[in-house]
Each structure stands twice: as structure tokens, then as C-alpha cells.
Amino acid sequence: MGGVGAERRPDGGAPGVVIVGGGQAGIQLADSLRTEGYNGPIDVFATEAHLPYQRPPLSKDFLGTADDPSALPLRAEKFFAERDITFHRGVSVTGVDAATRLITSSAGDVLGYAALVLATGARNRQLAIDGAELEGVHYLRTLDDATALRVELERARTALVVGGGFIGLEFAASASQRGVAVTVLERGERIMGRVLSEPMSQHFSQLHGDASVAIRLGEGIARLTGVDGHVTGGVGTSGALYAADLVVVGIGVEPNVELGRMAGVGVSNGIEVDSYLRTSDPFVYAIGDCCSYPNAHTGTITRLESVQNAVDQAKVLAKTLTGQPTEYVELPWFWSQQGADKLQIAGIVDVAGDPVLRGDPACGKFSVFCFRGDHLLGVESVNNTADHLAARRILSHHLPLTVAQAADPLFDLKAYSRAA
């Protein structure tokens, strides 16, 4: 694998790197390519017309009353000019021809590429039930979504959240702090059940309950009801009625894979890449929420939705594209802020594995070490950055840790993790 080649592009110049998507992954890649010394053309296409911004605050501080209501940018406006990056703001890539290595855009551009990087992210899965189209039914992915929600929160009294995942629960905590009566419907047996261990999910159920968020488990949404086109509530799959003047749907996302299909590369749950983030076409790559890759820590194919994953994949790909082929093996980590409580996850938790408690949940600061047999896979910590950081070191360096050590509050985890 060489670096980025030098052939002609339609405007006469040599083709460079074309990045599709101005999110966390795409912008980091543009930045890292320059840091790694690449000085050819970089074109970033971004459907959203905003200056690229960070998504995590949108379901947290941004929905509160205290903070500055402006989005937190990923980079300052002048970044693109300073780094000589052509930023196609508000312009989508609409076509890819892998044979001639050309993309077309919604603005009519036709541009050749030496490397095409799909960093297209994901979009919200939509509810397909009666009433889904009513006003007052919201999703939360983009700055526009969050701005609309922020406005509605000014007058909402009751909110119904469909889906007990991270985004729904972060919203629930923020809305409840503003005095809105929130009910969360979760179809599964426990909240965040796809990603958290049983004890951690129980703990968060209790925290939300203490904050007066009502959680209904084993309850899906059957339909939404409205008056004059505006939502007034919903009917659960159990037949129960829930009044609400605001509905937030958080039932997961679907990766944006269309351009991968057009390029003729492998697509399943995401655009398929190898450990170098290469698709089946040698000139096409994919990073961030839109790609599924062989995860060195789980030994499975995973598609992650996290800042760490987007940023680290971009950094690794920048190396490969500048002639230093590098495999993506970074340890996944993640956080979620729900009200006053901070959840931090290192590694990937096996929800069906063997959870080991470290510390006492009742004191609000503890961790769950998630083993499968005697093999540590992931660690969840609440309000305990020390454990989280130690876990990151232990997992990244594959340090052995026994169940007894993890459970023993006198075992000095931090010192042990630093011995690596």
C-alpha cells in the first residue's frame, strides 16, 4: 500500500483525498492528513450547512437552561482556509463512479479522487406507526434537531421518550431537570440493555426513578395520538395511554451506506472495512459511525457509534493514506452523562457475561467489571474516573486481571494498571 497517488483530476490538477461527511470522523481525518504531512488537495463534502460541530453536548448541556445555547464547533471557521482544505459546506456527494474514480455532488461538482473516504455517519431509525408524522414528534441527531427540541422544552410539561437507550435517557434527564414530567418506554427488559451489564442498567433505572423519570419496561409504542396535527400522547403496546405534549424517539440509528453501495463495495450493517479501514475497493475507505470493522478487542465485526471510534479511526487512516500503513486496534471507550451522573465505559461489555462489582452502588460511585469466564472484556464506571482510566490501561495493554482482584476494594487498581 503506497500513499495517496498523483493522477489527473477533471479540473486539470492531481486528484487528492475526497472526504464525504463533515462530522467527527471526516473533520478529524482532514486535520490529521495535514498533521501527517500530506500536502495534496483535500475536499470535504458536508450535507449539513452548519460549521461542523460536536454531537455529544446536544443531548446534554445544550438542552439545559444554563449553558450558552450555541453549538460547540469541531474546529474554528478559519481552520479550513489555514489548512488549505476545500470545505463544501451544505453540499452532498450524490454519486460515485468507482471505475473512473469520480464523485458527483448536489452542487454539480464532478471531482476525481485518489482516495475516497466515506465518513457519512448514521441517521435516526424512524418510527413507522400511526401518528409518527405529528408535530411535536422529535428525533435527536443533528444541531437542527436539538435546536427544535430546545425550543419545545420551553413550553413542554410532559414528554414521552420512545426507547431507553443513551440518547433517550440523556434527554430524559435533561428534560426532567427542567421540570418536565418524563416517561420512558423501553421495549426490552431493562434500559440500555443492548450495551450495559445488568447491575449497571439497574443502577441507572434507580437514578432516573429518583429523578422522577417514569420508566416502563417491556413496553413499546403502538401509535401516537394528536389534535390539530400536534401530538397529545401515545398508546403503548400494552394498551396503556400516555399523555405527552412532546415525544422524543430514540430507537437507534442506521448507517449511511448508500455511497458504499454505489461504489460497489461490501455493505452489511455498515460499510465493510478491514483492519486498515479499507473497503473492498482499493481506492475507497470508510470510518466512523458508517463502517463496520474487525474489532481487535472483541474478535468480532463491530460498528461503533462513539467519538473515540470516529477520532481514532480518522487518525489511523491518515497514517495509512500517507504511506504508513497502520491497523486500527485502539481500545473502544465511551461516556454518557445522565443528569448529575457520569457513566464511563472502557472496552466492550458482554451484556450476557459475568459482571463483578467493585465498590458499592448505594454510594453512587462504583464500577462493574464485565468478565466472560475469567477474561475481562469491558468495565463500566459511574462517577469514578480513576477506575475508568485504570481499566483503559489494563484493557489496552491486555494486563491480566482476576475476578478476585477486580472485586477487592483494597487491590490498588491504579498502581497495577500503571505498572504496564
Add this chain to the structure above:
Amino acid sequence: MPSITYVHPNGDEQVIEVVPGTSVMRAAVTNGVDGIVGECGGQAMCATCHVYVRDEFLAALAPMNDDEEEMLEETAAPRDEERSRLGCQLKMGSRLESIVVDLPSMQVEE
């Protein structure tokens, strides 16, 4: 308006005026002050907003919480026991009308 002075390792200074409540990290990212990354959006998760606060402003700072304390051990440039803080945890306003911070030589390990 509160003002933040960022001093780069080469001695260059950038002064930015902000509305009260703005953090040292947010002001830097919004205005493109090189040397502050803010990867986690201010959640004390990434330690890429590390700054060294000049001595005369230390007394006016809000105390550190446990998260910040732990995160500061992860900074790419060496931690200074007295002066190192996370820029995202330093909010300008009432008690902190102005501040001068030195930027570390790096925020991310290479």
C-alpha cells in the same frame, strides 16, 4: 466582558473576549486557538484541553473535582501540580474576569 489570554509555547499571545459562562476550552475551539483540542466536548474525558494557569489567577479558580484530578494524570505534556487544569472545567464569569494560561507543547501523544 471576561477575557482569556492564551500564551503559545513560542511566546505568542492571543486574547479572546467571551460571554460569562464560557469555558477556556470552548473559547479556544470556537476561535481556533491552536493547541487546544477539546475532543470530548468538555466532559472531562479526553484531557486534550490541558492548560497551565498563571499563578496570579489560581486563587480565583473553582476547585477541582475528582474527574479533573484523575484526568490530569493523562495529559500528553507533563502535569504541573499547581498550574495544570482542564480548560473545559474553567468557566469565565463572576469571580474570574480575566485569566492568562500557557498552552502546553502538545495535547495528544504522538
